[in-house]
Amino acid sequence: MDGAAAAARRVISALLRTGDDTAADMAGMAKQLHAVADQLEEHAPARETRLVNMWRGDGITRHDPVTGPENALAPPLRLTGRADGSVEGTVTLGIAYQGPPGCVHGGVSALLLDHTFGVANHWAGLSGMTAELTLRYRRPSPLFEPLTITGRQISVDGAKIRTVGGIAAGGRDCVTAEGLFIAKHLPRPR
Amino acid sequence: MDGAAAAARRVISALLRTGDDTAADMAGMAKQLHAVADQLEEHAPARETRLVNMWRGDGITRHDPVTGPENALAPPLRLTGRADGSVEGTVTLGIAYQGPPGCVHGGVSALLLDHTFGVANHWAGLSGMTAELTLRYRRPSPLFEPLTITGRQISVDGAKIRTVGGIAAGGRDCVTAEGLFIAKHLPRPR
Incomplete structure (x- = not known):
């Protein structure tokens, strides 16, 4: 899990380092990130647990x-x-x-x-x-x-x-x- | 870009909500997140710019x-x-x-x-x-x-x-x- 958190830190920073004025496909990035969140949430226990x-x-x-x-x-x-x-x-x-x-x-x-x-x-x-x-x-x-x-x-x-x-x-x-x-x-x- | 940042927020939260004690493939998640960071960084201008x-x-x-x-x-x-x-x-x-x-x-x-x-x-x-x-x-x-x-x-x-x-x-x-x-x-x- 530490490795996934470290990778998420890279994403946070890379988003800010890149910005909107580039050819980066931000909509595609959002889609990939939502897919990761979806996969994680499938496995998340109840919040209280x-x-x-x-x-x-x-x-x-x-x-x-x-x-x-x-x-x-x-x-x-x-x-x-x-x-x-x-x-x-x-x-x-x-x-x-x-x-x-x-x-x-x-x-x-x-x-x-x-x-x-x-x-x-x-x-x-x-x-x-x-x-x-x-x-x-x-x-x-x-x-x-x-x-x-x-x-x-x-x-x-x-x-x-x-x-x-x-x-x-x-x-x-x-x-x-x-x-x-x-x-x-x-x-x-x- | 706001949409990608919002998706990244979901990932940060979902990582913590899920934790290590589940069947979630954390190594796979890390790989997917690094792939997103790689794609973004390809488009990042020089830091000073x-x-x-x-x-x-x-x-x-x-x-x-x-x-x-x-x-x-x-x-x-x-x-x-x-x-x-x-x-x-x-x-x-x-x-x-x-x-x-x-x-x-x-x-x-x-x-x-x-x-x-x-x-x-x-x-x-x-x-x-x-x-x-x-x-x-x-x-x-x-x-x-x-x-x-x-x-x-x-x-x-x-x-x-x-x-x-x-x-x-x-x-x-x-x-x-x-x-x-x-x-x-x-x-x-x-």
């Missing part, structure tokens, strides 16, 4: 829209826990994540950081749900260049978890952020 | 990852400007946008709101780049139910633009947010 299945186990999930290898929306970002308690990953974003010309959409940066903070909290041993997130945009984050994404839990006070991190390119901060999380989780469906 | 083409004109773009009909990452959200100066849209998000079980990923909410604030600023007559964004998560935003997304510019002080808004479901606030924007744009490539 799938919502249980996809949360099976207690570890990290594989379907989220940031790191999930099964989710074609995800770049995917791969995060690694470090000995100092932080997590870090490097990702190069393409045309589908564009905001200003040639740059990462500010909201995409927020998406990556919110998720990274969640993983950082998990890595530090206590995670929860986002209560507040503040992002400061210091310079545009470039597309097509490696971005370093970091997150680190800095304090736990009862159920209140504070986490900081950011996005850097070429050693310079592009976005810095801080989050307040509450140590609580919605139950995994069973 | 495409980056100019896609920004042609001076109006709203069609390729962004929130409202863009050409971008399969976008739900897409459709925003409408209202007479009171605000913008509003309703969107129902599916499985690809999941964070906690059955709920919208907090980072996806941030992505939608950052973009909505940009559109609200454009609608109000002065837009810019995100400098600071603060999000407060009040209750989980449900998947599979209509969400109302709003944005409204509340003040302009020199180049500083302040914008507020949020996400509500069933008449109750799920996320509220405020943003500081600087009235400046990266030039469109020509």
Whole structure:
């Protein structure tokens, strides 16, 4: 399934890279893509069943829209826990994540950081749900260049978890952020 | 091209709805999707050419990852400007946008709101780049139910633009947010 999701990522990007002003047969592409979706949907279990299945186990999930290898929306970002308690990953974003010309959409940066903070909290041993997130945009984050994404839990006070991190390119901060999380989780469906 | 992007959205969702535990031929799906990407890429202009083409004109773009009909990452959200100066849209998000079980990923909410604030600023007559964004998560935003997304510019002080808004479901606030924007744009490539 990871392979099919990776192929779907190629399609998303290739659609945007090609555009309407070419000889590409977009109607034919749509037809082929609908055929794939039809074949998949024939095998899809009931939605409620799938919502249980996809949360099976207690570890990290594989379907989220940031790191999930099964989710074609995800770049995917791969995060690694470090000995100092932080997590870090490097990702190069393409045309589908564009905001200003040639740059990462500010909201995409927020998406990556919110998720990274969640993983950082998990890595530090206590995670929860986002209560507040503040992002400061210091310079545009470039597309097509490696971005370093970091997150680190800095304090736990009862159920209140504070986490900081950011996005850097070429050693310079592009976005810095801080989050307040509450140590609580919605139950995994069973 | 909008039709092909809509079909790609169906594929992204159907992959997640189906999963690995079925009789679906995932390797075959990957092959079909790579074939579509290959055909598209044959027609893709050079990246620099495409980056100019896609920004042609001076109006709203069609390729962004929130409202863009050409971008399969976008739900897409459709925003409408209202007479009171605000913008509003309703969107129902599916499985690809999941964070906690059955709920919208907090980072996806941030992505939608950052973009909505940009559109609200454009609608109000002065837009810019995100400098600071603060999000407060009040209750989980449900998947599979209509969400109302709003944005409204509340003040302009020199180049500083302040914008507020949020996400509500069933008449109750799920996320509220405020943003500081600087009235400046990266030039469109020509």
